[in-house]
Amino acid sequence: MTSKNLTVRFYTITLCMICFLGILSYPIVIFNWGDKPYTGTTVKTSGAGSGTGDIMASLIQTGAGYVLKAHSDFWLVLNKVEMSDPEALNYTELTTLVMSTRTSLASAISTYKNLKMLADSMPYDPGMIEVLMQFDYNALNASRPHNQSVWGEVKQFLITGDVRGVFTKSLSTLEEIYRMVDTVYYSVSNKVYPDIKALWSLGTLFSDSHLFGQYSAEVFSEL
Numbered sequence: 001m002t003s004k005n006l007t008v009r010f011y012t013i014t015l016c017m018i019c020f021l022g023i024l025s026y027p028i029v030i031f032n033w034g035d036k037p038y039t040g041t042t043v044k045t046s047g048a049g050s051g052t053g054d055i056m057a058s059l060i061q062t063g064a065g066y067v068l069k070a071h072s073d074f075w076l077v078l079n080k081v082e083m084s085d086p087e088a089l090n091y092t093e094l095t096t097l098v099m100s101t102r103t104s105l106a107s108a109i110s111t112y113k114n115l116k117m118l119a120d121s122m123p124y125d126p127g128m129i130e131v132l133m134q135f136d137y138n139a140l141n142a143s144r145p146h147n148q149s150v151w152g153e154v155k156q157f158l159i160t161g162d163v164r165g166v167f168t169k170s171l172s173t174l175e176e177i178y179r180m181v182d183t184v185y186y187s188v189s190n191k192v193y194p195d196i197k198a199l200w201s202l203g204t205l206f207s208d209s210h211l212f213g214q215y216s217a218e219v220f221s222e223l
Contacts, residue, residue, distance in 0.1 A: 059115040066108035067174070073101040074181070074206060081194060091191045098185045105178040112174065116167045129161035131223050140222060147211050154215040166216055173209045177202065 077097045084090065137155045141148075157165045180202050184194050 055118065059111055059118070063108050063111035063115060066104045066111060070101050070104035070108060070177075071206060073097050073104065074202065077101065077184075078199060078203065081196075081199065086193055089193065091188055094194075095185070095189045098181065098188055102178065102181050102185055105174060105181060109171065109174050109178060112167075112171050116164075116171055119167055120164060124161065124163070128223075132158050132161045132163075132219075135159070135219065135223065137219070140218065146215060147208070150208055150211045151215055154212060154219065158216070158219055169212070170209070173205065173212070177205055177209070180205070 077094065080094050080097060081089070135158070137159060141151055141155075153169070154166075157163075157169065180198060184198060184202070187194050
């Protein structure tokens with residue numbers, strides 16, 4: 001397998017896992033590939049548990065677990081609010097769920113900062129950048145339904161080969177979600193009914209982030 005293909009596979013895995021779609025399905029699918037994704041000239045390993053690739057894989061899996069936990073707890077928060085009489089809302093239980101969401105997000109952010117720092121230290125493969133710039137984004141967009149706003153963001157990054165920009169965007173979104181969750185936590189911990197508009201905004205942000213990860217992964221899966 002060529003260095004270019006190895007590099008493409010490496011970035012495919014990292015993008016899938018750093019974004020929200022990856023946390024739902026890609027740990028099994030991607031890590032079940034026959035070819036070890038972190039070998040070749042771009043990322044080298046010198047033995048199990050000791051190479052850059054092993055560290056990267058560990059960060060990806062750990063961060064994915066934290067985001068999945070945060071995501072699932074957030075839907076439990078929505079369920080608790082939706083199914084409860086506002087006058088009889090159990091604020092202790094709700095605060096625990098929001099706190100769990102916030103804690104998992106904080107752990108995910110810390111993990112992804114380390115992951116991004118490691119990825120930033122690796123040089124781009126010119127061949128991979130050329131493939132991204134020449135890819136037919138319009139054909140892929142026409143082949144299945146996409147949210148055009150989110151798709152436009154993904155295309156803007158990848159058509160210029162700005163893979164690190166995808167990492168930065170994903171991390172920035174996590175940090176924005178954390179700040180919004182923190183505001184909800186402050187309310188419910190003080191037994192104040194959560195702002196429904198804030199919950200709507202959080203749901204939109206979670207969903208858009210999910211699609212951002214999915215669409216990035218779709219492009220790389222076609223290369």
